[in-house]
Amino acid sequence: MKQRVREIIEAALVRAHEAGALPSREFPPILVEEPRVEAHGDFSTNVAMVMAKIQKMAPRKIAEGIIDHLADPGGVLLRTEIAGPGFINFFIAPAAWPPVLEEVHEAGDRYGASAMGGGRKVQVEFVSANPTGPLHVGHGRGAAVGDTVANILAFCGFDVRKEYYINDSGRQIRTLGRSVFLRYTELLGRTVSFPEDCYQGDYIRELAGAIHEDRGDELEKETEEAAVAYCARRAAREILSGIEADLEVFGIRFDRWFSEQSLFDEGRVDGAIADLKDRDILYEKDGALWFRTTDHGDEKDRVVVRGNGQTTYFASDIAYHRDKFGRGFHRVIDVWGADHHGYVARMSAAVEAMGIERERFGVILVHLVNLLRAGRPVAMSTRAGEFVTLREVVDEVGRDAARFIFLTRHYESPLDFDLELAKQKTNDNPVYYVQYVHARISSIFAKGEEEGTIAGDDLTSPNPDLLTEPEEIALIKALSRYPEAVENSAALLEPHRVAYFLMSLATLFHAYYNKHRVLTETADLTRARLYLVLAVRKVIRNGLSLLGVSAPDKM
């Protein structure tokens, strides 16, 4: 509908110019918005004010010229008015709304989908937690955001791949190996002093126990280096498969798990370094190899190969991102914890230095999660091994509630996740509020079938024009806004917009439900209302599925 209004305005501008009412034919992009105040109409535009300078006319005068040349062949406009400093307000004829329902029904599962992506390949890399311990709630937030952003982009016509980058090389993995090996030697009856910088969690003992069970004391016969390496490899593999299982429970499946170690094994790190050196993007200083990131906006150059010959984490990341773009992704989106924000400038600089336009690389910084229980903070420290895992949270509060909570805040806002609140079935926890709409509508259909008034979802020749109640028009208006909500969500990479849309749609539905009956004495009216609520159910289910939340028929 908004699009239709925009077209009407565009046509009026051209006609007004041709008729001499507007001197310049230079028109700005037309902004059509939905005013907060009902008295200002269904839509309004500020074009007249924006054009004042170009046209060298008073805004209200321009507005008059536009209104005089409005054509409305479809008869959607009830009336228009000029208001305030030069707004043009449009009031839509109530009868113009019900036909919108046909669009919802025709598109079905695809309602709200768009072609904005044009099939371009996009990669979303998220979670990518080191395989040194189980996932915690913070990872869960990143997982929910990354997964949903990817879903929404795919829905908007991008060819999306979800990827998990495994940091299976480097010091943390060696530390993991050392931690497990030490616990293992403990099991052999030795007393060891367990260093503070090793991983303290109980899961380390479990991993050591499993190795002890399989291999007995065999590892003792190997060199310590080999034994530690074995422990590291094996522990990382097992932790990773635990992570994969936890993500599966959380409703997330990756298209690809990408190993950092493979970059070394296949010579991609060396390859990237050699290439960048040839192009004079890397230079030597003080025995180290540096990247000229300052040429691309970073505050200082960064080391890629240290004086001792070891590559930095940055080196792997350069090789990794080079590989990503080499795979033909038009756009690459990384989802990181906000504590890595200091890394964004250098990574962006590196990408740009490799000849890739800056807009093609984006980082979503997901802010931290404070885990609470009934208002009190729950201690969280990976190293000390005191933390609540994502799995425990999902087991306790449920996948739907957990995902929804992560997605009802902007990712740049710190999040308090209260376990007790998350279990409550109140409106402080709106996932149930939204799901309840779906259940209620399903229940209406169940009742209708039971009474024999309808058969399944099959509504023969409904007449939407019978939907004249203000609550019905309000619902239809809301449904018509869904595609735009999804597009905005995709354009801004902000999944919470879909969640908020669903909550507001739910509010309108519950109000309608409480005031009017769907199954009435009049067959025509019943069919029309079923047609409406079925459209609502489709959109609720559609939106929830983007968020990775289930749409239950019963609650």
Next chain:
RNA sequence: GCGCCUGUAGCUCAGAUGGAUAGAGCAACGGACUUCUAAUCCGUAGGUCAGGGGUUCGAAUCCCUUCAGGCGUACCA
């Protein structure tokens, strides 16, 4: 010190690209279940959009500045 993020009702949070009178939930108070699910609805009350300056027809939104909280500032990952 410098950089990034955050600051909106008692609490938790929305308010993209600057628009007209600032929004929701929770909590508080008062109402609505013989009905298609009350996990719901209706109403009342609640504000110096952290403070100050600026830009303009118009600022929660853009710019400058102060304050508060978080994070980051390695030849760590």
